[in-house]
Amino acid sequence: xxxxxxxxxxxxxxxxxxxxxxxxxxxxxxxxxxxxxxxxxxxxxxxxxxxxxxxxxxxxxxxxxxxxxxxxxxxxxxxxxxxxxxxxxxxxxxxxxxxxxxxxxxxxxxxxxxxxxxxxxxxxxxxxxxxxxxxxxxxxxxxxxxxxxxxxxxxxxxxxxxxxxxxxxxxxxxxxxxxxxxxxxxxxxxxxxxxxxxxxxxxxxxxxxxxxxxxxxxxxxxxxxxxxxxxxxxxxxxxxxx
Ligand code: CA
Numbered sequence: 001x002x003x004x005x006x007x008x009x010x011x012x013x014x015x016x017x018x019x020x021x022x023x024x025x026x027x028x029x030x031x032x033x034x035x036x037x038x039x040x041x042x043x044x045x046x047x048x049x050x051x052x053x054x055x056x057x058x059x060x061x062x063x064x065x066x067x068x069x070x071x072x073x074x075x076x077x078x079x080x081x082x083x084x085x086x087x088x089x090x091x092x093x094x095x096x097x098x099x100x101x102x103x104x105x106x107x108x109x110x111x112x113x114x115x116x117x118x119x120x121x122x123x124x125x126x127x128x129x130x131x132x133x134x135x136x137x138x139x140x141x142x143x144x145x146x147x148x149x150x151x152x153x154x155x156x157x158x159x160x161x162x163x164x165x166x167x168x169x170x171x172x173x174x175x176x177x178x179x180x181x182x183x184x185x186x187x188x189x190x191x192x193x194x195x196x197x198x199x200x201x202x203x204x205x206x207x208x209x210x211x212x213x214x215x216x217x218x219x220x221x222x223x224x225x226x227x228x229x230x231x232x233x234x235x236x237x238x239x240x241x242x
Contacts, residue, residue: 011035011037012037012123013038013039013054013055013056013057013058014031014038014056014057014059014060014123015038015039015041015050015059016028016039016040016041017043017047017059017062017065017070018041018089019043019064019065020062023062024040026116027040027116030116030119030120034120036123039054039056044065044067044069044070044072044073045068047059047061047073047077048068048073048076052080055081056081056084057085058085058086058087058123059074059077059085059087060087060089060119061087061106062089062090063088063090063097063101070088070090070101071100071101071104074088074101074104074105074106075105078104078105078106079105083165085107085123085127086105086107087106087119087122087123087126088101088106088108088109088110089110089114090110090111090112091111091112093111098111098202099201099205102164102166102206103164103205103209107126107165107166108122108126108192110122125192139151140175140176141242142175142227142240143228143242145228145242147171147175149172152168154168154171156214156221156227157221157222157223157225159217159221161214162213163210164206167209167210169191170187170206170210171210171240173190173191174238174240175228177240178228178241179239179240180239181233181237181238182237182238182239184236184237184238185237187203187237188200188203191206207238228240228241229241
C-alpha cells in the first residue's frame with residue numbers, strides 16, 4: 001500500500017557522477033534526505049569502477065567530466081546494465097547533445113540548472129512506471145515480431161532485437177492498444193512522465209530509433225520478416241497495426 005510518495009522508493013540506490021563539488025554535495029544530500037541511498041563519484045572512471053562493484057538502480061550522470069566523455073560512460077553502463085535508470089545532467093543546451101545522450105542509452109535528461117524538486121519528481125515517475133510496467137503479461141505477437149513485456153524482450157523469428165529502454169516502452173504502449181490511434185500526449189505521459197512539460201522532440205527521436213532498429217532487424221533476418229506497421233497520424237500521434 002502506498003501511503004506516501006516516498007514510501008516505495010526508500011531504498012533505491014543512486015550513483016551520482018558529478019565533478020562539481022557544490023552540485024555533487026547538493027545532490028547527495030538532497031537524495032539522502034528523500035530516502036534514496038546515493039554514492040557520489042567525481043570522475044567517469046571512478047563511476048565505472050563503482051558500478052562494476054555494486055548494483056545501482058539509478059545513474060545521475062553529468063556529461064562534462066574531467067576524464068571521460070559522459071556519453072561514453074552512459075554507453076558502457078547501458079551495455080552492462082539494461083535496467084539501470086540513466087538520467088543525464090547537462091549544461092549543454094544544444095538539442096544535438098540531448099539527442100546524443102538519449103541515443104547513448106539515457107532514459108531522461110535534465111538541463112542545468114535544475115531544481116531538486118523536479119529531479120525527485122522525474123525519478124519518482126520513472127521508478128513508479130517500472131513497477132507498473134512489471135511482469136505477468138503474455139508475450140504479444142505483432143506480425144512476425146514477438147514482444148514479451150514481462151521479460152522485456154523483443155524478438156523476430158526468435159532473434160533478439162536490442163531496443164533502447166524507451167524504444168521498448170514506446171512499442172509496448174502501442175502494442176497494448178494495437179489498432180487504436182494513440183495520441184502524442186498519451187505516449188509522452190505513459191512512456192516518459194505525466195508531468196512532462198518540455199519538448200516532445202524526444203518522442204520523435206525515440207520513434208525514429210525504434211523504426212530504424214526494427215527495419216534493420218528485418219533486413220538482416222534470415223527469413224522474410226513481417227513487421228507491425230506504425231502509422232504516423234499527423235497532428236495526433238501513432239497507430240500500430242500488426
Ligand atoms: Ca561537469
